[in-house]
Amino acid sequence: MKVDTVIVGAGPGGLAAARGAKRVGKRVLVIDDNWGPGGQIWRGREDLLIEGVEFQFGRQLAQLDVGFGQLILACGARELFLPFPGWTLPHVLGAGGLQALVKTGLAVKGKRVVVAGSGPLLLAVAANLKKAGADVVLVAEQASWKRLMRFGFGLWRSPSKIVQAVELANGNYRAGLWPVEASVGGVTMSDGKRWDCDYLACGFGLVPNVELALLAGCQLKDGFVAVDEYQKTSVDGVYAIGELTGIGGVEKAEAEGEAAGSGQKLQGSHAAFVHSLRDCFALRPELKDLVRAKTLICRCEDVRFGQLQGFASRREAKLQTRCGMGPCQGRVCGPAIEFLLGWEADRVRPPVLPVRVKDLIRLN
Ligand SMILES: Cc1cc2nc3c(=O)[nH]c(=O)nc-3n(C[C@H](O)[C@H](O)[C@H](O)COP(=O)(O)OP(=O)(O)OC[C@H]3O[C@@H](n4cnc5c(N)ncnc54)[C@H](O)[C@@H]3O)c2cc1C
Numbered sequence: 001m002k003v004d005t006v007i008v009g010a011g012p013g014g015l016a017a018a019r020g021a022k023r024v025g026k027r028v029l030v031i032d033d034n035w036g037p038g039g040q041i042w043r044g045r046e047d048l049l050i051e052g053v054e055f056q057f058g059r060q061l062a063q064l065d066v067g068f069g070q071l072i073l074a075c076g077a078r079e080l081f082l083p084f085p086g087w088t089l090p091h092v093l094g095a096g097g098l099q100a101l102v103k104t105g106l107a108v109k110g111k112r113v114v115v116a117g118s119g120p121l122l123l124a125v126a127a128n129l130k131k132a133g134a135d136v137v138l139v140a141e142q143a144s145w146k147r148l149m150r151f152g153f154g155l156w157r158s159p160s161k162i163v164q165a166v167e168l169a170n171g172n173y174r175a176g177l178w179p180v181e182a183s184v185g186g187v188t189m190s191d192g193k194r195w196d197c198d199y200l201a202c203g204f205g206l207v208p209n210v211e212l213a214l215l216a217g218c219q220l221k222d223g224f225v226a227v228d229e230y231q232k233t234s235v236d237g238v239y240a241i242g243e244l245t246g247i248g249g250v251e252k253a254e255a256e257g258e259a260a261g262s263g264q265k266l267q268g269s270h271a272a273f274v275h276s277l278r279d280c281f282a283l284r285p286e287l288k289d290l291v292r293a294k295t296l297i298c299r300c301e302d303v304r305f306g307q308l309q310g311f312a313s314r315r316e317a318k319l320q321t322r323c324g325m326g327p328c329q330g331r332v333c334g335p336a337i338e339f340l341l342g343w344e345a346d347r348v349r350p351p352v353l354p355v356r357v358k359d360l361i362r363l364n
Helices: 012-023 095-103 121-131 145-157 159-168 211-216 250-262 271-280 285-289 314-321 333-341 357-363
Strands: 005-008 028-032 054-057 070-073 077-079 112-117 135-141 173-175 179-183 186-189 194-196 199-203 206-208 238-240 296-298
Touching: 005 012, 012 028, 012 070, 012 250, 070 211, 070 250, 077 095, 095 112, 095 121, 095 199, 112 121, 112 186, 121 135, 121 159, 121 199, 145 159, 145 271, 179 199, 211 238, 285 333, 296 333, 314 333
Parallel strands: 005 028, 005 070, 028 054, 070 238, 112 135, 112 199, 135 173
Antiparallel strands: 077 206, 179 186, 186 194
16 A cells, blocks of 8 residues: 555554544554554554554564655653663563563562652552552652652643542652662662562663654754654654653653644643653662662673773774674663763664564665
């Protein structure tokens, strides 16, 4: 089928864009590397398929090798992992990562789980794990109570978010607390107390997947894709929505998707919520002190933090140590290094994702 609009990502944003575009008569193709629609939150829900829209699942777009009149990037975000002693032990997983495993069949009934890091995702993950029968013994948020209270008061503008927060409330939630060292069967927290657990589910916020946008030449603003009120980027025909334009949750992703797909102005403003999320859950400087010289930074290439000393940039360190040159192409260590050392990525080039051989063949 010859298409007018190609959408990368079948999460809430991409699906809303597809519905909007189809409604105004466009022929739409949606590409997603998962096996079904829904993105991170609704993972693989077949009931979200849209009649008359072509979906290609299990396909990674690792370079811009698709023809399009309009390209809508709805690639979402990934978790930010910060290195600390023990973070590579088998019982330490990403918070969203553990949730994804549970949604796809991992049994956690009766398992003791510590959920730690930062952001509203921790509460969503804890609620899902509890529903699956896990014993969530602690939910540790690095932000202080003071910041959380300020954030909470700011929610009066979004009653639906207050309802969500109440639904997700967890009696084992602690603020101003973070993991300092994981060891077999447990984790020691910043107050010196050790918690025994089967899993430590740990994530320090979300990082937007801006690689395809950068490849297309789109301008960024503060690390996110810059767009106008129609979700147009700085590149003709290329649009960006959802987490790519600011971490702000499902409602924002859907509103922006609708605007980009249908060609109408964005309804409502989500900027205040995006800013208050960012301010509340800004990472505290103490998190930079967790890493030690022998702590692994690049898990793909076995590079330790001490090996990065003496270099001035990510590129220099990469050339000398192979840091960021493994299968994940710096998607995990890159944002951590940016937080720890302030080194930004210098450029992106294809393939932008760890790519399967069949997709590599498609690339060439
Ligand atoms: C691990 C994780 C778990 C989360 N869990 C929750 C939760 O439980 N509750 C909650 O409220 N919020 C959750 N969130 C936040 C939530 O994902 C967002 O608020 C919202 O779903 C964003 O929608 P989106 O459409 O922008 O992106 P997403 O829902 O992330 O969808 C993006 C889609 O694009 C695909 N994709 C990205 N790049 C490519 C590419 N190059 N080629 C092909 N496909 C690509 C991704 O695999 C994904 O399916 C989670 C986020 C993450 C990262």
